[in-house]
Structure formats: C-alpha cells, structure tokens
Amino acid sequence: MVRAAVCDVTDEHQLQAAFDLASREFGELDILVANAGIASSAPIEETTLELWNRNFDLLVQGYFLTARAAWPLMTRMKEQGGASVVCIGLKNGVAAATNASARAAANHLARCLALEGARHGIRVNVVNLDAVIKGSKIWYGDWRKERAGAHGIDSGKELEEHYRARSMLKRDVLPEDIAEAVYFLGSDMSAKSTGNMINVDAGYVQGFTR
Template sequence: HFLRTKIAPLVLDPARLHDDTYLADSLADYRALYAAYYERCKRGNSPAMRDANPVVVLVPGLGRMTFATDKATARIAGEFYLNAINVMRGAEAIGDYIALDEQEAFDIEYWLLEEAKLQRMPAPRPMVGKVALVTGGAGGIGAATAARLLKDGACVMLADRDGDVVETVRAGFAKQFGKDVVRAVTCDVTDEAQVAAAFAECAREFGGLDILVANAGIASSAPIEQTTVELWDRNFDVLAQGYFLTAKHAWPLLKVMKEQGGTSVVFIGSKNAVAAAAGASAYASAKAAANHLARCLALEGAPEGIRVNVVNPDAVIKGSRIWDGDWRKERAASNKIDAGEELEAHYRNRSMLKRDVLPEDIAEAAYWLASEASAKSTGNMINVDAGNVQAFTR
C-alpha cells in the first residue's frame, strides 16, 4: 500500500487546526521528513523523488483525510489505509505489529517496474485536479457545462434548487463519468444559508474550489405597467443577488488557490444584459446588474488570481428548463407567433448566422473561460447568440 499512501501519514493536533501557521509548518515539516527519507534510502537507479506532500492526514477525534491528484485516487488511498489500520489492529490483538524495515518500504514505494508503468500512463486530461461548482446544474446550460467539465476530468458539484431533478442529473453523470467525480446539493441561490452550505459541501467532498459557473436563473416577460414589484424583486433576487451571494461565498475558497495557478468564475449572462428588451425590463435589468457585478469582481479578483468572465447566450430554447415554462408562452405572445416551432424559427432567423443556439454551445464557451486556455482573460464577455448586432459590445 506504500504505492498509494506513502510510508507515513501526517498527524495533526485537532486543537490547533484553526491556526494556519501550524498547518503550513506541519506540511513543511512533513515534506522535509519525506525528502530526508528519500535521501537515506534511494539507490543508484531509484526514480526521482515524487510529490513530497502527505497523502493521508490523520486528525485524532476527527478522522482520516486523503489527498491525491483526483478523487478516485484519493478514495482508493483511503481504502488502502483503512485496510492497513485493520491489519495493525488484528496484529495487536494477538501480539505485536511490526512494521516493514524503512529500506524495504522504500524499495516497494519506488519499485522500478511500478515506475515504468507510471511513465507509460497517458497525460492527464486538462481538467484533472480541478473542482467546479455549477449553479442551476440541473438545467440545460448548467448540465451541459457540467458535462463538458467532467469530460475533461474535473470534479463537479451540481447545485440546484430542485433536489429531485439535480439528483437525477447527478446519477446520470455518475454512470457516464464515474461515481467519484460528481456530487449534487440542493441550493436556492436566493437563500444565503443554502449557498454557504453548498460551498462547504463542495469543500468537504472535493477539498476546495477552482471554478465557479454561476448559471441559476429565471426569466419573465411583462410590459412595464404589468411588471409588479414582486416580479421585479424576484428577477433581482435570483439573477443579481443570487449571483452576488454565489460569488461572495465562493471567494474564500477561490482566493487560497492563487499559488496553484489561480481560479476562474464564469457568469452565464444574457444577450438582454447588453441589448435592451421591450417587455422584459425586470429580466434584462437584473441580467445587466449581474454582468456589471462580474466586471467589479474581475477588478477585485485579479490580485488574488481570480479571473471573472461572462458568457452571454441568446434564445437557447432546446433543452432549456426556462423555455419549457411560461417564458416560452410570454415571448411567443410578445412576438405574436406560435409557441412551438414558429417561435424556434423566429429566434433562429433573427440571428445573423441563422443557426440555433444550444446548451452545448454555451458550455463550450464557459469551458474555455474556465480553462487555462483563457488564463490571460478577465473582465470579458463572450456572446454566443449566432450573431446579434444589438449585442455587439463595441
């Protein structure tokens, strides 16, 4: 099991876990001890020293934590170490447990045949080791974005106010991508306690956060004289305050990742955030507020290595939970057309490219903004709308 767990765990004092200096010093001490162990035991043909950080961390009275480059490897390391504990207990029940000699343990950990196998392994996918939280994760754009991240190796926490639906989406992804890499949490982004709990759950399950995709949304359509205060507030609660709360509670997790290359926030905006929309003032105004929030956060986040960008979709009708509701009927009525294929044709034909915009199209843009490919981009907006001159940003 040394191949999975290293020769020794890091043991932490539970009374000092609140002390960041203690944690940093403990990790530094472990790395120094591991390097000294390597130097003592290495042979002339030994492979180079691998990552000196601990895999297994024990906190008396709290439990066991394991760390690795991906969730599955961390889980397996935990299972191996639990088996090792059971062997030790069994040995102590009938006599004394005697550990392997240090040199023998080293020779197992740095076995040349194992090293040869490691060298033949394919390069990791681009998102391996990354953790993402996607709000509105049960909807069309949210689920498509999660799938795109999962495809390239990310771990994803799906957050959605509809617990049953998001669990169904999670179960489907678990079958497709593996049970280790996807979790789900019920979260209404207008409820600060639920938002805070969602990020706490993400940290517990995956160890942190690298990517936030703020996507939870609603849509409404009404002339100004028919726009009630309740309708106005509902749009701002979800689309403006919801994005604010999501970013606020993601921020502490995102900040600590600066030394590991920084992090990314992607807001899913709307064409209506930059183009005026008659009969949808509440929705368009709230979306505009969220987009300007993203600009403000890009300024705040840059010194912390946090990039903040926006994807502005338009008329993502197919596969959309929002368009399956009253919004579809309202927009059809506003345009005086049928709510079925005629509505889809209307939005397709009004675009410059005369093409449908699908959830997967938005997901591809969100993925790019979340990835290292856009590492030098922040404060930007990408329109994915098949072309709309009103939405040109310059």
C-alpha cells in the same frame, strides 16, 4: 466525478452549506459557473413589483451570494494558477426591461469582481447568450407563451424558427455551444483573460458588447 445538491441561490445559508459540501467532497474550488437564473417578459405597466424583485433576487443577489461564498475558497488558489468565475449572462442586458436590468446588473457585478479578484488570481468573465431553447427550464410554461405572444406566433416549433431566423448567423444556439465558451473561460486556455464577455448567440446586434 459529479456531486449534486439542491440549493436556493438566494439563501446565503443554503449556499454556504452547498459550498461546504464541495469543500468536504473535493477539497475546494477552482471554477465557479454562476448559471442559476430565470427569464421573464412583460410590458412595464404589467410588471408587478414581485416579478421585478424575483428577477433581482435570483440574478443579482444570487450571483453576488454565489460569488461571495466562492471567494474565500478561490483566494487560496492564487499560488497554484488562480481560479475562474464564469457568469452566464443574457443579451448583454439589453432586452425585456425587468429581466434585462437584472442581467445588466449581474454583468456589471462580474466586471467589478474581475477588478477586485485580479490581485487574488481570480478571473471573472461572462458568457452572453441568446435564445437557448433546448433543455432550458426558463422556456417552459409561461415564458415560452409570453415570448411567443410578444412576437405574435405560436409557442411550438414556430418560436424556435423565429429565433433562428432572427439571429445574424441564422443558426440555433444550443446548450453545448454555451458549454464550449464556459469550458474555455474556466480552463487555463483563458488564463490571461479577465473582465471579458463572450457572446454565444449566433449574432444578436443588440447584444454586441460595448
């Protein structure tokens, strides 16, 4: 059963209301997928402070506030096998400076939360992706044009072909591929894993975890 709510993940009051709804509708929380994010791409001299802040607001503050809201619910599940946080990351935080810096901070937050969460039975892991184009809101409008412009190609089919060709495995990365990794990290199949990253990016050298 699915319930949906609209919520600004940078607003702690809206987030609390959303988590309260989850508690009231289902009773609590076992799995959190921190996924709400943005992408941006601009050379540093063209990056406004507003764009910088927007990236950090959503990706760092947003992930922090979401995890913080989930924490008191998740600590209650220690006796019943614990809980799992899955953070969606991008390219292991090595790419366009502004977005990637925020992504790197979010990935680091996840590892530190894995340290802090272990004694409460909370696992925290990251799925690093790259170039998931299908269905993604971040690829509409300016970002698609920006990336196409950065690579000197058109923003239609050519862009998808560009990313496929750039990947080591020469394959498209689909939302369903990310979902498989999220599912694994959310379920008890990964009950003994925390502080990890799984790359689902068809092979991207800069994104190798280190």
